Structures are given as C-alpha cells and as structure tokens.
Amino acid sequence: MSFEFYKESYAGGIKPxxxxxxxxxxxxxxxxxxxxxxFEGEMPHKPKIAMEIWDxxxxxxxxxxxxxxxxxxxDPAAWAKKCVDEFGAELIVLQLKSTxxxxxxxxxxxxxxxxxKVLGAVDVPLIIWGVANHEKDxxxxxxxxxxxxxxxxxxxxxxxxxxxGIGAAAMGxxxxxxxxxxxxxxxxxxxNILLENLGMPMDRVIIDPTTGGLGYGMEYSYSxxxxxxxxxxxxxxxxxxxPMINNLANEVWKCKEAKETVEEAPTLGDPERRGILMExxxxxxxxxxxxxxxxxxxxxxxxxxxxxxxxxxx
Amino acid sequence: MALTGIQIFKLLPKTNCKECGVPTCLAFxxxxxxxxAELDSCPYVSEEARAQLxxxxxxxxxxxxxxxGVRKAATGGETVQYRHEKTFYSPTLLAAQVGSDIAAAxxxxxxKAWNALQFERVGLNLRPELVAVKDVNGDAGAFAAVAxxxxxxxxxxxxxxxxxxxxxxxxxxxxxxxxxxxxxxxEANADDFGAIAKDNDLPLAIKADSVDGLTALSExxxxxxxxxxxxxxxxRDPKQSNQDMIGIRRAALKDGNRAVGFPTIAFPCEMASxxxxxxxxAAMYIAKYGSIVVLSxxxxxxxxxxxxxxxxxxTDPQRPMTVTEGIYPINNPDENSRVxxxxxxxxxxxxxxxxxxxxxxxxxxxxxxxxxxxxxxxxAAGKFAxxxxxxxxKKCGIVDKIKNQEIVIPGYAxxxxxxxxxxxxxxxxxxxxxxxxxxxxxxxx
Ligand code: B12
Ligand code: SF4
Numbered sequence: 001m002s003f004e005f006y007k008e009s010y011a012g013g014i015k016p017x018x019x020x021x022x023x024x025x026x027x028x029x030x031x032x033x034x035x036x037x038x039f040e041g042e043m044p045h046k047p048k049i050a051m052e053i054w055d056x057x058x059x060x061x062x063x064x065x066x067x068x069x070x071x072x073x074x075d076p077a078a079w080a081k082k083c084v085d086e087f088g089a090e091l092i093v094l095q096l097k098s099t100x101x102x103x104x105x106x107x108x109x110x111x112x113x114x115x116x117k118v119l120g121a122v123d124v125p126l127i128i129w130g131v132a133n134h135e136k137d138x139x140x141x142x143x144x145x146x147x148x149x150x151x152x153x154x155x156x157x158x159x160x161x162x163x164x165g166i167g168a169a170a171m172g173x174x175x176x177x178x179x180x181x182x183x184x185x186x187x188x189x190x191x192n193i194l195l196e197n198l199g200m201p202m203d204r205v206i207i208d209p210t211t212g213g214l215g216y217g218m219e220y221s222y223s224x225x226x227x228x229x230x231x232x233x234x235x236x237x238x239x240x241x242x243p244m245i246n247n248l249a250n251e252v253w254k255c256k257e258a259k260e261t262v263e264e265a266p267t268l269g270d271p272e273r274r275g276i277l278m279e280x281x282x283x284x285x286x287x288x289x290x291x292x293x294x295x296x297x298x299x300x301x302x303x304x305x306x307x308x309x310x311x312x313x314x
Numbered sequence: 315m316a317l318t319g320i321q322i323f324k325l326l327p328k329t330n331c332k333e334c335g336v337p338t339c340l341a342f343x344x345x346x347x348x349x350x351a352e353l354d355s356c357p358y359v360s361e362e363a364r365a366q367l368x369x370x371x372x373x374x375x376x377x378x379x380x381x382x383g384v385r386k387a388a389t390g391g392e393t394v395q396y397r398h399e400k401t402f403y404s405p406t407l408l409a410a411q412v413g414s415d416i417a418a419a420x421x422x423x424x425x426k427a428w429n430a431l432q433f434e435r436v437g438l439n440l441r442p443e444l445v446a447v448k449d450v451n452g453d454a455g456a457f458a459a460v461a462x463x464x465x466x467x468x469x470x471x472x473x474x475x476x477x478x479x480x481x482x483x484x485x486x487x488x489x490x491x492x493x494x495x496x497x498x499x500x501e502a503n504a505d506d507f508g509a510i511a512k513d514n515d516l517p518l519a520i521k522a523d524s525v526d527g528l529t530a531l532s533e534x535x536x537x538x539x540x541x542x543x544x545x546x547x548x549x550r551d552p553k554q555s556n557q558d559m560i561g562i563r564r565a566a567l568k569d570g571n572r573a574v575g576f577p578t579i580a581f582p583c584e585m586a587s588x589x590x591x592x593x594x595x596a597a598m599y600i601a602k603y604g605s606i607v608v609l610s611x612x613x614x615x616x617x618x619x620x621x622x623x624x625x626x627x628x629t630d631p632q633r634p635m636t637v638t639e640g641i642y643p644i645n646n647p648d649e650n651s652r653v654x655x656x657x658x659x660x661x662x663x664x665x666x667x668x669x670x671x672x673x674x675x676x677x678x679x680x681x682x683x684x685x686x687x688x689x690x691x692x693x694a695a696g697k698f699a700x701x702x703x704x705x706x707x708k709k710c711g712i713v714d715k716i717k718n719q720e721i722v723i724p725g726y727a728x729x730x731x732x733x734x735x736x737x738x739x740x741x742x743x744x745x746x747x748x749x750x751x752x753x754x755x756x757x758x759x
Binding site: 003004005006036037038039182214215216217218219220222223226227230254256257259265266267268269270273274276277278280281282284285288289304305307308311312313314 | 396397398430431432433435525526528529552553556557560561564565568569571573574590591593594595597598600601602613614615616618619620622623625626627629631661665688694749750751
C-alpha cells in the first residue's frame with residue numbers, strides 16, 4: 001500500500017483579530033487548519049508572545065524570573081519600556097495585581113493611572129489583565145476603558161458574571177476583550193453568546209480557556225483548547241472562531257518546582273534554566289493546542305519559544 | 315481496517331450457544347467490534363475465521379514493550395488522535411544518546427547522573443527510560459562494550475544505533491537480554507537487520523527518507539515475520555517532521571494503513587545544536603505523536619519539564635487520578651496533633667501530604683471524597699461544601715483519635731468556614747494558608 005496522506009476537511013476557520021492601533025498593531029488568528037497543520041490549511045499570523053509586567057513589585061517571583069527586571073519592577077512604565085527596548089516585546093500584558101481585594105486593593109483610579117503611564121512609555125499593543133474578581137475587575141475595567149478611549153486596549157478576563165459592564169465599556173470605547181471561562185467548551189461558547197447579544201463585535205474578542213500550570217492542570221486546558229478548535233473548525237461553530245490566549249507565566253512560575261533552590265532540589269538541575277525550560281515546555285505544549293497569544297515572563301524563554309515558532313512554521 | 319459487528323458476525327458459528335457469556339453470536343460480535351470482548355471467549359470459531367478476525371481486530375497501532383527490568387516500557391497502542399477522544403496509552407519514551415567512543419569512566423558518570431533523575435509525583439516515579447548507543451566509527455567491539463555497560467550497570471534500556479549489520483550483531487550479542495530497540499533498518503540493510511531482529515525477537519526501527527519510503531520497508535519486514543517495528547520517516551526539519559508524525563498517526567487510525575501502524579521515533583539531538591532547542595522539540599513530540607524521543611543528554615532542568623508535560627498529556631482524561639477517602643496519619647500523629655482536611659484529587663493530596671511530611675510536624679490529614687476535584691474546583695462544583703466537610707469530619711472516625719477539636723481547612727476554601735462551624739458546633743475551624751508551600755511554616759508556627 002502506498003502512503004496516502006489523510007487530510008481533514010474543515011467547516012470553518014479562526015477570525016483574524018487585530019489588536020492595538022497604528023503601525024505597531026498586531027494581528028492574531030486567521031487559521032484555516034489546526035495548530036501547525038499547514039499542510040492542509042493556513043496560519044497567516046504567527047502566534048505572538050505577550051511579555052508580562054506587573055503593576056506592583058512582585059514579592060514571590062523566583063530569583064531567576066526577577067533577575068532580568070530587578071531594576072524596573074517597581075515602575076511599570078520603565079518595566080514595559082525595558083521589555084520593548086531591550087527584549088523586543090511586540091505586545092505587553094499589564095497584570096493589575098495591585099487591585100486584588102484580597103491584597104492591596106488598589107482603586108480603579110490608581111489602576112487607570114498606571115495604565116496611562118505604561119501607555120505613555122510604549123507604543124506596542126497593551127493587554128490589561130485583571131485579578132479574576134468579578135466585581136472588582138468590572139469596576140476597574142470600566143474606569144480604564146473610559147480613561148483610555150484614544151487607544152485600543154485588550155481587557156480581560158471577562159466572565160459571564162461581569163460581561164455586561166465590561167462588555168458595554170469595551171464596546172463604547174473601542175477596546176477588545178478577553179472572554180474567559182473555566183476550562184469548558186459550553187461555558188466558553190456561552191460567554192461569547194452573551195457578549196454577542198450585548199452587541200460586542202465578535203472581531204474584537206479573544207478566548208481565554210483558563211490556563212493550568214505545567215504539571216498542575218495543564219492537561220485539562222490542553223484538551224479543552226483542542227476541543228474548542230474542533231468546535232470552531234471541524235463543526236464550524238462561529239461562536240468559537242476566535243483566537244485563544246493563555247496566561248501562562250503566572251501559572252508556571254508560581255509552582256514550587258520553579259522556585260526551589262539547588263539545595264532543596266538537587267536533582268532538578270540549575271534553578272534558572274529549570275524555570276526557563278518549564279516556561280518554555282509549557283509554552284510549546286500550549287502552542288500545539290492552539291494558543292495564539294502566550295503571556296510569558298522570562299526573556300530567555302521568550303527568545304526560545306519565538307525561535308521554535310519560526311522553526312515549525314517557516 | 316477494523317471490522318464492523320455485522321462483518322464479524324458473519325465469521326462466527328451462529329449457533330447462539332451462549333458459552334461466550336452473552337446470549338447470541340450477534341451480541342458477541344458487537345462486543346468484539348467495540349473491544350469489550352476477547353475472541354478467545356468463543357471456543358467454536360474456526361481457524362480460518364480466527365485468522366481473519368485477529369488480523370482485523372489487531373489494534374491500529376501495534377503495542378509492544380521495549381526493554382526489560384524496572385524501566386521496561388510499553389510503546390504504541392494508541393487509538394485516537396486527540397486525548398479527549400479516549401486517552402493516550404503509552405507515554406513518549408525519553409532517550410539520551412552516547413557515542414560508541416565514550417570512555418567507560420565517562421559513561422559511568424553519565425549513567426550515575428541520569429539515574430538520579432527520578433521524581434516522585436502523584437504516587438508515580440517519573441523518570442526517563444532509555445539510553446541510545448550510537449556507533450560513531452564502525453568499531454563493533456567498542457559499540458558492544460558501551461551497550462553492555464549500559465545494559466548491565468544501569469536500569470536504562472538500550473537503543474542500538476548503527477546501520478552496519480556486523481556492528482549491530484555485536485551490540486545485540488552484548489545486550490540482547492535487555493530487549494533493546496535496534497535502529498535502524500534501511501533500504502540497504504533491511505535483509506540483514508530483519509534477520510537479526512527475527513533471530514533475537516527484538517523490536518526494529520526503520521529509517522526511510524520519507525513517509526512514502528517507510529511503507530515499502532515496513533511491508534517487507536512485516537513479510538519477513540517481524541512484528542514490532544518503530545518508524546522514522548527521516549525528516550529532521552521540525553516543520554516536515556511534525557507533518558510526518560501527524561500523517562503517520564492519521565493514516566494508521568483513519569485509513570487503517572497497517573504499514574504505518576507502529577510507534578514512531580524522533581531525533582531532536584540531530585535537529586538542534588543545543589539542549590534547550592532539543593527540549594522544545596521533544597515537547598512538541600510529546601504532544602504530537604512521537605513515541606520515542608532521542609536527546610543528546612538528560613539534565614534535571616530539561617528532563618523534569620518534559621516528564622511533567624508527558625504526565626499531563628498521557629493522564630487518562632476519562633477519570634481524574636484520585637486517592638481513597640479517609641484518615642492519613644503523617645509523621646506519627648497522636649491525640650494532640652492537628653487535623654487538616656483536603657480533597658481526594660491525587661495531585662492535591664500528594665502536594666499537601668508532601669508539604670506536611672517535609673514539615674516533620676505530626677499531623678492528621680483527612681481526605682474527603684470530592685470526585686477527584688481540586689480544592690477550588692470541588693468547592694465551585696459543590697463537592698467540598700461546608701456541611702459535607704463538617705459531616706465528613708464527624709463521621710470519618712478522627713473524633714476518637716484526637717483530644718482537641720480543631721480542623722484546618724484549605725485557604726482557598728475560606729468561604730466554607732461558617733457552614734463547617736454550623737455542622738461542628740464547639741470546634742475551632744481554622745483557615746490554613748492558600749498555597750501548600752506555606753503549610754510547613756503554618757504548622758511550625
Ligand atoms: C484543572 C481545573 C479544572 C478541571 C478539574 C481538575 C480537577 N481534577 O480538579 C476541570 C476542567 C474538570 C474543571 C472544572 C470546573 N472548574 Co476548574 N479549574 C481548574 C484549574 C485550571 C486548576 C485546578 C487545579 O488542578 N489546581 C491544582 C491543585 C493541586 O490545587 P488545589 O487542590 O487547590 O490545592 C492547592 C491548595 O488549595 C492547597 N491545599 C490543598 N488542600 C489543602 C488543605 C489545607 C489544610 C491547606 C492549608 C492547603 C491546601 O495546596 C495545593 C497546592 O498549593 C483552576 C484554575 C487555576 N489555574 O487554578 C480552575 C478553577 C478551580 N475551576 C473553576 C470552576 C468554576 C470550575 C467549574 C465549576 C466550571 C463549571 N461551571 O463547569 C467546573 C467544576 C467541576 C465539575 N462540575 O465537574 C474556578 C473556581 C472559581 C472559584 N473561585 O470558585 C477556577 C479557579 C477557574 C476560574 N478562575 O474560574 N476545572
Ligand atoms: S460462544 Fe461462540 S458460538 Fe457460542 S454464542 Fe458465543 S459466539 Fe456464538
């Protein structure tokens with residue numbers, strides 16, 4: 001028997017979505033095949049890496065993750081600028097950790113002021129990530145959406161419980177949003193339907209399927225992403241034909257093994273390289289599941305993963 | 315190609331004698347078709363039908379084992395392209411390569427370092443399983459000596475890499491007792507390699523210059539009676555190789571193409587100039603269809619992330635890994651020790667019990683059945699609600715073992731405090747830390 005290459009026929013593709021404005025705007029999505037299945041379709045836009053910055057100095061980052069940023073961690077604007085100027089970031093994610101009601105509970109006005117500062121420092125597209133507290137995120141995003149109406153931000157996570165408030169603000173002021181659900185195809189669809197009914201243009205929505213850490217629930221996220229892609233492409237479900245984003249660094253770097261010293265874990269190898277490779281391996285796995293935007297932290301992991309994307313696509 | 319129930323039925327005796335345990339031959343045929351019955355349960359199938367059926371009911375990707383001893387491992391046997399469709403069965407095997415010119419002392423040091431790379435997690439021992447010995451100069455004696463040293467002085471199983479039949483023969487003589495994988499039969503040496511594999515009953519890899527080239531070789535070797543084959547389509551470019559791996563898996567499953575119904579092998583060590591890039595390629599093959607992956611080295615920092623990824627991808631999605639509900643004494647607790655409660659999701663249990671153990675503080679850990687869900691998930695799904703947890707504490711028997719009436723709940727479950735208090739009047743309900751990493755500090759304070 002000679003070898004016949006079985007090819008999938010797709011009933012739909014992923015919408016290309018453009019975020020940011022001007023010549024630094026980027027487009028993600030647009031796939032007409034499963035991730036890296038370019039022998040039977042197209043991936044017109046390479047997956048992108050969004051470099052993570054925090055709005056407050058992180059207290060629990062392992063030394064390896066902190067080292068490249070230690071001079072800028074208490075100044076989000078300088079931090080963002082360093083990511084762009086020194087590490088070539090095409091996209092920045094500002095994690096609004098300070099707004100957590102279980103933590104420092106910074107006000108929407110403070111958060112918004114930080115966003116403005118970061119916007120003043122860099123011209124790449126900016127994603128703003130909340131703390132997954134429904135009420136607080138809603139209050140914060142409403143403020144930011146209004147204060148920053150001259151640019152296109154991408155804001156999230158937006159869930160079923162707060163989609164109305166954040167959705168309306170995003171629509172009104174021209175921002176894109178990240179629709180989020182806890183590892184479930186039906187719930188992901190549900191949030192998108194709610195947003196569509198509200199009037200949110202579906203070409204400004206990115207899906208956050210919820211990201212589990214490497215060794216800490218990644219398998220669930222991986223499979224739900226494959227299923228989301230199948231629903232979108234094999235079954236042609238137009239409520240799910242959006243690019244996907246994974247808030248990866250947060251999950252990987254908080255786990256115990258990313259923090260342990262050589263003395264604590266002699267067989268886990270060099271702590272710096274270990275953290276970098278954990279982030280990298282997690283990233284490759286999520287790319288294989290269909291990630292379009294990966295939120296990452298360490299410049300070396302980012303360099304590696306970009307090289308991987310080039311190798312597998314070109 | 316798998317047969318349908320009706321096609322199988324036509325080959326059965328149609329006497330409905332019930333000896334197979336089901337009322338009719340048709341019912342038995344249906345069970346066979348869906349993999350719920352074994353052909354051997356029917357004593358009356360004819361030889362001819364048996365031959366046809368076993369051929370047709372053979373799994374689409376042949377399962378077999380490589381190696382012997384504690385690191386013996388299954389490969390192949392996959393039945394789906396996407397893990398959520400059922401599960402993946404045989405985790406990608408990890409190999410590190412050494413050259414046949416390596417000095418015995420250097421090899422000894424490497425084997426020792428590699429052997430230490432074992433990680434306990436969710437009750438499993440995660441570790442790599444293979445060492446690939448590569449012939450670098452055609453010296454059969456040196457090749458055999460290295461193979462022998464790996465086989466005899468370590469738990470690792472062996473991949474023998476050479477295209478020279480005399481060298482391969484020497485390697486097989488040296489370590490055949492460990493059921494090594496022979497790599498590789500090519501168009502040029504297939505007859506000799508096939509003969510060695512057959513004589514020694516060993517698995518044999520095929521290397522071709524394309525997926526097309528694999529088919530002819532695989533058919534030839536199958537014709538010689540070799541059953542356990544491993545496929546290398548030869549591509550060393552990541553993009554092409556990814557395509558080949560997907561193509562092979564699909565053809566085997568969707569087209570029932572027997573010629574490619576075997577596990578695959580990939581060589582990141584030949585595709586990159588540094589271990590970091592090799593690690594990323596290995597990560598790709600773990601997700602997409604590499605059955606065996608050969609790296610140039612194992613280090614803690616590159617192997618550990620791959621083992622975690624492999625654990626995740628190859629965990630059975632149909633049922634979460636769980637531990638049994640009950641009372642777990644850790645560090646010899648007594649009547650004055652504290653009581654912590656958590657869920658029965660294996661990952662949660664092992665993380666929490668590991669931290670308690672590390673603290674050395676004698677502690678009772680109560681594990682409540684939450685259908686294998688983590689703390690937050692269980693809480694969100696109503697499987698770790700305050701009244702259930704309270705009820706469980708009352709009934710599990712811990713009351714007879716302790717004097718103090720205090721129970722520590724996970725920090726992420728702080729919301730259930732009130733309901734637990736209601737269920738356990740007179741008890742102190744303490745909210746513990748959120749992250750398990752903070753448990754030792756909490757217990758020692
Ligand atoms: C994987 C996952 C799933 C998997 C299930 C995995 C499993 N077996 O539990 C699936 C996909 C099935 C799932 C489903 C759901 N999920 Co879910 N899921 C996750 C995810 C990504 C990871 C959870 C995990 O495995 N954590 C790892 C384990 C080890 O953590 P853990 O058990 O909490 O243990 C830690 C601590 O609690 C502590 N600890 C544990 N025990 C103890 C005991 C003591 C005494 C102490 C001191 C500490 C302690 O130590 C551990 C390590 O630090 C999280 C988000 C995230 N990134 O965390 C969401 C998350 C938990 N899920 C969520 C939800 C809502 C759901 C669903 C209800 C969604 C739905 N409506 O269907 C369902 C419910 C399940 C059902 N109905 O079947 C929410 C919960 C929101 C909330 N705050 O209530 C989360 C937080 C996601 C989110 N942000 O929305 N989920
Ligand atoms: S044992 Fe064989 S012949 Fe008898 S009912 Fe079962 S399938 Fe039919």
